[in-house]
Amino acid sequence: MVFMMVNFADKSVFGLAADEIRADMGLSATAFGLANSAFFLLFSVAAIAVGLLSDRVRPKWLLLCMAVLWSVAQVPAALGGGLAVLVGSRIVLGAAEGPAYPVAQQTALSFFPNHRRNLPGALVTLGITLGVITAAPGLTWVIGHHGWRAALWVVAAAGAVWALLWAVLGGDGTYRADAPEPPSAESAESAARPPYRRIFGSRTWIGTTVAYFATYWCVALMLVWMPSYLRNGLGHSAAVSGRLVALPWLLGAVVLLGQAALTGWLMRRGVGSRWARGGVGGGLLALGAAACLAFPLADSNAARTALLVVGFGLGGSFASVAVTTIAELAPPARRGGALGTMNAVVTTAGLIAPAVVGKLVDSQGVTGYQTAVLLSGVLLLVGALAALTLIDPARDAAHPSSCA
Template sequence: MKSSKPDTPAGPSKKPDLRAWAVMAMLLVFMLINYADKAVLGLAANPIMRELGLSHSEYGLLASSFFFLFNISAVAFGFLANRFPAKWLLFGMALVWALTQLPVVAGAGFAALLVSRIVLGAAEGPAQPVAMHAAFKWFPNEKRSIPSSLISGGGGLGGVLAAPLLTLVIINFGWRWAFLSLFVVGVLWCAVWAVVGREGTADRATAATGAEPERAEDFRVPYHRILLSGTWLAGFVGAFGAYWTSALLLAWVPSYLETSLGYSAVAAGAIVTAPWVLKTVATFGQGALTQWLMHRGVSSRVSRGVLGGCAVFLAGAAMLLAPFVTHHGLKIALITVAFSIGAVKFAIGQTINAEITPPAQRGAVLSMTVGLVTLAGLAAPYVTGRIVESAADPATGFAIAFAIPGTLMLIGGLLAFAFVRPERDARRIAAHGRHVDQQAQLSPTATRPGVGAGG
C-alpha cells in the first residue's frame, strides 16, 4: 500500500500552496498540544505529590512512566508511516492523547494515573517524526528548514502558552481540571484535522523530474548505513543530551524552582515560561536563518551542522554553570539558556536525517531516531528523583543531576563540529542503495535483489 495519493499536481519549482501551509498550521498546533500534555504533570508536581502522598522517587517514576512505551511506539509507527497516510496516523494519536486525560479527570489515584501516562507516552512517541514526515511531503529538501522548525517550535510554543495557562487552572480549580482542558483541546484538534489534513506530493514531484534520482520512491539503502554514519551518530549524542534536558524541564524544573530556590508556585510557573519562550524564538529563528543561509549557497554542514553544534554546546555550558551562580538573576538567565537553545538540535537534526535518507525510508529513520533519543526521557526524571532524594539537600541533588545533560550537550556540540557532514554522508549512503520494485516489495513471496537491503 502506498502511503498517499496526490492531492494536487506539484513540481520542484512550484512553491508550496495554501493547502501546504494550512497543513503546517495544524501540525504546529498538534505539537503544541503534544508538549502541553507532557508539561501538565510537571506543572502539577507538588499538588500531585501532596494529594497522592508520593515521595520524590515515586513521582520520578510517575514522570518516567510516560516513556515506558514511548520509544517502542515511535519506531513501530515510523515503519507504518512508510506505508500508510500520515493524516490518519496523526488523527489516531491525537484522539488517544485526549482520551487518556479522562481517567485523571474522573479522580484516578496513583495506579490509574501511572497507566494513563504510559498509554499517553505510547501515543505521543511517534508524534514528532510522523509530523515531520508529513510536513516533508510538502517541501523539497532546500525548503524544509522552516517547516521543521515550526514543528519542533510547536513544543516551545506549547510551553509558552501552556505553562501559565495550566498553572492558573491548577491554582484556581485544581490539578485535575488541567487534564480536562487538555481533553477538550485534543478533541477539537481531531475534528478540524479530519477536514484539513492531506498528504503532500513533493517527493513524487522531485523523483519525477530526475533532479534527485537517488531519492526516488523505490530507492532504498541498508538502514545501518544511515544509523552508523558520522552525521547521524554525532547528531544523536547532542540530541540525547538536549532531550534529557527537555525531560527535566517538564518533570522537575518547576519543583526545583520552588524547593531549591524558594519561589512560589505562581512565580515558578512564570519563570519556567522563559525557557519555553527562548526555545520557541531560537527554534523559529534557526529555521529562518538556516533556510536563508542555504538559499545563499552555504553548505548544509555549516548552516545545519555547525549551527546545531553551537546551540547544544552553549546550552551545555550554561547547564553546568547555573547551579554554582549565587546571583538569582544570573542563575535564572543561565537556567533559561540551558533549558532552551539545545532544543534547536531537534529541528536541525531531523532535517539533516531527512537529507541523508531516501524518502521511502524517511518515516522509519526519523522515528528510530526519536525512539533512541527519547530513551533520555525514560531515564532523566527517575534518575533525577533518586539523586535528589539521596543528596544532602535538594539544591545539591539538582546540581549533580544537571551535570549529566550539561556534559552530554558539551560533547554533542564538539562532535557536531567534527562529524556532521550531510552532503558527504548522503552521497556515501546513496552509493550503497538499490532500486526496489514496489509491487515486489509488497508481495510476501518477493525475492528480488535489494529488498532485504532496504529493510
C-alpha cells in the first residue's frame, strides 16, 4: 500500500505544478499535455514485459528494482535542464512505474485465497488515493515556497526510503505460482497454464479491461488537469485547489472500502462474481457517468465542483474490482501476465487523455475542460455497460474457450 502511495505521489507532481511548469518553460496547454503523455510512452510496454516476467521472477525483487528506478529517474529534472530533460526523465519514470500496480497486487494477493482477496486488493488500491491525499497539500506547499524541482527531490527521497525498508522487510506469499508447497486446495490451480490467448479472448478479460480503461482515463485527468481546472476554470485559489484536488480521491477511498465490503458480503452469501464484482463495479461506474454527464446542467461553480468530485471519485473506483476479477479468472501461473497485459492496455488512457485535454483547452479555452468532463462521462458509461454485460469470471474460468 505504501509502495502505491509513493507511486502516485510521483505522478501527482506534474498536475500540482502545472501552472508553474508551463510558466517556467513557456509551454502551451497542448505542449504540457504532450509532455505528460510522454510519461506513458513506455508505460504499457514495461507493464507487459514485467508482468510476464513476474510469473518467473519473485515479485519482491521486481518491486525493489522499480522503486530504486523511480528515485533515480527524478534526479535529472530535479537538477535542472529544459523540456528535453524533463520529457526524458518522465519517459524513464513511466517505464519504471508501468508495472507497479499489477505487480504490487500480485504480491499482495499471493498471501490470500480467492474468497479473501477483496479487502487486501482494495487496500493496495487505497494506496493510490492515500498517495495523492497525503502528498497534495505538502507538495503544493513545497512547490509554492521552494519551486517544482524541489518537489521532485521530495518524492525521490520517499522512493529511496521505501526501497531500503522493502529490501529488509519485503516478501512473497504462499499462493504465488512458484511457491514450493502451495496449499492442497490450490495445487491444481497453481499448475494450470492455459494459453494467454484464451484468457485475453474471454468476455471477462475484455469487459474488465474496457471498464478499467474508463477508470484510468479519469485517474489520468485527476492527476494532470484537475488542479489546473480548479484554479483556472472554476476560480479557486492555488491553496484551495491543493485541498479540493484531494476530495475525489477521498471519496474514491470511501467507495473503494465500501465496494470491498459489499463484494465480500455478497460472495460470502453465495453471490457469484458476475454480480458481486461486475455488477457492483459497473454500477459505480454508471453513477460516475451520470454525475459527469450532468455537469453542463450545473449553474454555479460550487455545483460544478461537487459534480466533478462525485463523477471522478466514483469513476476512479474500478481498479480493485479489475484486479480481483482477473486474479480469479487467471490461474497463478498466468496471473502476472494477465494482470500486466490488462494494465498495459488500460494505461494507454494515460497516454491519450492528457494530450487530448490539452488540445481541447488550447482550442476551446475554459470550455475545453467541460468538454473533457463530458467525454469522461461517455467513457464511464461504456465501461459500466461492459462490466455489467461481459464480466463473469466463474463462467470463463470453467470454459476458457468462450470468447467475445
